[in-house]
Amino acid sequence: MKTFRYQRPDDPEAAVTALASVPGARFLGGGTNLVDLMKLGVECPDLLVDVGRLPHGSVEPTESGGLRIGAAVSNSALAAEPTVRDRYPVLCQALLSGASPQLRNAATVGGNLLQRTRCLYFQDVSKPCNKHDPGSGCPAIEGVHRDLAILGASEHCIATNPSDMAVALAALDAEVLLRGPSGARRLPVTELHRLPGDQPERDTVLEHGELITHVELGPVRPTVRSAYRKARDRASYSFAIGSVAALLEVAEGTVRQVRLALGAVAAKPWRARTAEEQLLGAPATVESFSSAVEAELAAAEPLRDNAFKVPLVRNMAVRTLLELAGGAFADWEEDQW
Numbered sequence: 001m002k003t004f005r006y007q008r009p010d011d012p013e014a015a016v017t018a019l020a021s022v023p024g025a026r027f028l029g030g031g032t033n034l035v036d037l038m039k040l041g042v043e044c045p046d047l048l049v050d051v052g053r054l055p056h057g058s059v060e061p062t063e064s065g066g067l068r069i070g071a072a073v074s075n076s077a078l079a080a081e082p083t084v085r086d087r088y089p090v091l092c093q094a095l096l097s098g099a100s101p102q103l104r105n106a107a108t109v110g111g112n113l114l115q116r117t118r119c120l121y122f123q124d125v126s127k128p129c130n131k132h133d134p135g136s137g138c139p140a141i142e143g144v145h146r147d148l149a150i151l152g153a154s155e156h157c158i159a160t161n162p163s164d165m166a167v168a169l170a171a172l173d174a175e176v177l178l179r180g181p182s183g184a185r186r187l188p189v190t191e192l193h194r195l196p197g198d199q200p201e202r203d204t205v206l207e208h209g210e211l212i213t214h215v216e217l218g219p220v221r222p223t224v225r226s227a228y229r230k231a232r233d234r235a236s237y238s239f240a241i242g243s244v245a246a247l248l249e250v251a252e253g254t255v256r257q258v259r260l261a262l263g264a265v266a267a268k269p270w271r272a273r274t275a276e277e278q279l280l281g282a283p284a285t286v287e288s289f290s291s292a293v294e295a296e297l298a299a300a301e302p303l304r305d306n307a308f309k310v311p312l313v314r315n316m317a318v319r320t321l322l323e324l325a326g327g328a329f330a331d332w333e334e335d336q337w
C-alpha cells in the first residue's frame with residue numbers, strides 16, 4: 001500500500017494552500033469514488049485534503065431567487081431539500097436515480113461533479129488507457145465500448161462522464177463557484193468538463209488546487225416543468241447508459257423555453273443546443289420534438305457496440321419533452337423510427 005498524508009482543515013484558504021503546494025494531492029469529499037480509485041491504483045495521491053469541515057455544508061436562497069448549494073452537501077440532503085423537490089424536480093430526480101441511499105449519504109456535490117469515468121480500461125491499470133497513462137492508447141475503441149461515448153469523442157478517448165446530477169445541473173444552467181491559488185472564479189457547469197481531444201487525461205478545466213465551494217442555481221419560473229429520465233441495465237444501483245434532463249415551458253401550444261441535456265453519451269453532460277434552438281418558438285408537438293432531437297443526434301458517431309444509444313436517447317428525449325408538454329402520448333409510437 002502506498003502511504004499518504006491526510007489533513008482536515010476548517011478554512012477554505014488553508015485547504016487550497018495545502019493542496020496547491022503538493023503536486024500529487026487531492027481533495028477528499030465522501031471518498032466514494034476517490035478511495036475506490038486509490039484501491040485500484042488508478043489514483044495515488046501523496047496527500048488527501050478532506051473538505052468535510054469546510055463551511056460549505058448548507059443550501060441557501062440567493063438574492064435573485066435561486067439557490068446556493070455548498071459543495072460538501074450530501075447528495076441525499078440535497079435531494080431532500082424542500083426547495084429542490086418543489087422547484088427543481090429535474091435535480092431531485094437525477095440525484096435519487098444515482099447509486100444507492102448509503103452512497104448518496106456519503107457522496108458530496110463537489111465529489112459527484114468530479115467523479116471519474118467508469119470506463120473499464122481507465123479503472124484497470126494493467127490495461128493501456130490515455131486517461132490514466134497518456135500516450136498508451138485507447139483499447140476501448142476496438143474493445144469493450146458498449147457503455148461509452150457516441151458524441152464528442154476523439155481517437156484518443158471515448159470515455160463518458162458517469163454523473164447523473166451533472167446532467168441536471170447542465171440543463172439548469174448551474175454555475176460552479178471555485179476558489180484556487182489564483183483567487184475565486186465562477187464557471188457555467190457546462191464549461192467545467194472537457195471533451196477529450198488530444199488531452200484525455202484532463203477531465204475538466206480546473207487548475208491544480210482549485211476547490212469547488214458552491215454550485216449556484218438561478219430561479220426557475222413556476223410555469224417551467226422539468227424532469228430527469230435515466231436508462232440503465234438494472235432498475236437501481238446502476239450507472240446510466242443514457243439519460244435526459246429537460247426543462248420545458250409551453251404557452252398556447254408553443255415552446256416558450258426549453259433546456260435539454262443528455263447524459264452517458266459524452267465525456268461531459270451534453271447540452272443539446274441544436275435541439276433547443278430548433279424548438280424555441282416551435283409548436284409543442286411530437287413532430288417538432290422528434291425533428292429537433294434528430295438534428296442534435298446527427299452529430300453522433302457510434303461505434304460497433306453502442307449504436308443502440310442513438311435511438312435510446314432520442315426516444316427518451318422525445319418522450320420526456322412530450323411528458324413535460326402535457327403527456328400527449330396518444331399519437332406517438334416509439335417504434336415509428
Ligand SMILES: Cc1cc2nc3c(=O)[nH]c(=O)nc-3n(C[C@H](O)[C@H](O)[C@H](O)COP(=O)(O)OP(=O)(O)OC[C@H]3O[C@@H](n4cnc5c(N)ncnc54)[C@H](O)[C@@H]3O)c2cc1C
Nearest residue numbers: 029030031032033034098099107108110111112114164212
Ligand atoms: C457502486 C456505485 C454506484 C454508483 N452509481 C452512480 C450512479 O448511478 N449515478 C451517479 O451519478 N453516480 C454514481 N456513483 C458515483 C457516486 O455518485 C460518486 O462516487 C460520488 O458522487 C462522488 O462523491 P464523493 O463526495 O464521494 O467524491 P470523492 O470520491 O471524495 O471525490 C471525487 C473527486 O472529486 C474531487 N473533489 C471532491 N470534493 C471536491 C471539491 N469540493 N472541490 C474540488 N474537488 C473535489 C476529489 O479530489 C476526487 O477527484 C456510484 C458509485 C458507486 C461506488
